[in-house]
Amino acid sequence: MTQPQSMSDALCEALAPQLSAYADNELWGSDREQVIRHLAECDVCRRTLARYRTMGETLREAMNTVTARDLSGITWPPHRALTSPRRAIYNPTRWRDPWPVLAGAVALIMLLIGLQILRPVTRPSNIAEIEQLDAADPVMVIPGDEERMTIIWVFDTGDRSESVDSGPT
């Protein structure tokens, strides 16, 4: 493995194991915050994260493709594979008449669609939940409720201001 070329490479390298855990949604607290901030700035790590996810999806697709094929050799008791037909458990006559199955499938789909349509439309909530907050100046958070939005207020003491605004009253 080559040595990190710069400070940013060193940071990417240091955060690499956490990035892997972040991809699995297994990172919390300050470690998670650190990775999120780093991802906002680092295209390389964003690509790495995307590759982790692609790799996982592709592996799952590949395994789902292969394993449906041949389970006939796996029976119980094991010697039965040589003597009895595979269909000892399933009764194939169940599927002779497909119309009840089709009717059931259509009914299920109609029911699910109906539930979606009839689901009560909820008013959008304005309660934004602050997870973490940091500022150069004092900050006030006014939590939202059903009637009011969440407000984050920064009391600006930067050089640009002639006087510090007293903020909302």
Next chain:
Amino acid sequence: MNWLLPIRSFVILATILIANPISPWAQSTVSLTVQVIQASRVGNTIDPSLEKIRAQLKSLNYSSYRLVATHPLSTTIGTKQAVALPGGRMLDLYPYGLSGETIELLVTITDGSRRVLDTTFRLPNRGTILVGGPAHADGVLILAISGSF
């Protein structure tokens, strides 16, 4: 019996899609809107285009609210968006995930090298958060950040 398999697969797929249309790892499109508002204690007007959030703004007790700019942003989870703010400031928005019916958002406001605000929060779908306070002209800036997916 072979032709029953596609029907069974269709039923399962339809059930999954209808019950859970959002896959957390899909490249989900997120729409963000940033309204940049100038609030001051000079004058007594509220920009008509701010009608929808008029009540919220009035609760801040400034007498005048003017819409300076609206920035509609269509982006995806994991893609950072930058918006230039008045006074040389910069707003960065980074939607980093979807959690249930909320957008997980990292928002930073910088003023040159100075980090004015750095926050992560969960914004409800079709919800709005107000971020205010940075001084500008004879008053302050207020950002109304809305998001939907």
Next chain:
Amino acid sequence: MLKAQKGDTEAFGILVERHRQQVYQVALAMVGHAETARDLTQDAFLRAYEAIARFRGDAKFTTWLRRIVTNVCLDHLRKGEHRMVVASYEEKLGSGDEDSEVGILTSHREAPDTGVSRKELGAAIVAALSALTPEQRTVLILREIEGLSYEEIAKTMDCATGTVMSRLFYGRRRLQALLREHHEG
């Protein structure tokens, strides 16, 4: 379950039918060879049959079964009986063995994609798995295919969650390096 625990082989047979796909999937991903995976799956069910009377129900049956097949496969790989343990990535990819996962995958139709096809990438990833250590391969399979949490993987493999995190990280890094070499080569 209760009948199976009392030695009813018919009842256990129903459990086998219900779970054999999942168990086989884990075995196949771990050893990369269909025939060996079938043998190990059968071994896993034999072990499960012998131990089922002691299954207390404090974990889900699938969790318990998964632990058995994981240990059966790990024992097999660690003994070095499985020739794929030391197979190089390139050997595995170029193998003409139709019974291997790679052989099975390459017989499936193309999926639309940009650059490398999904089928090719799937085959490459599966081949690259054989170049990992048995432990790295196991955590990747339990995470990516079985969808277990770190805590569940740790319980299955009887190790710490930090170890799981480390094995996943190094496993993914190794896979990415192999895939990069393959596509650049």
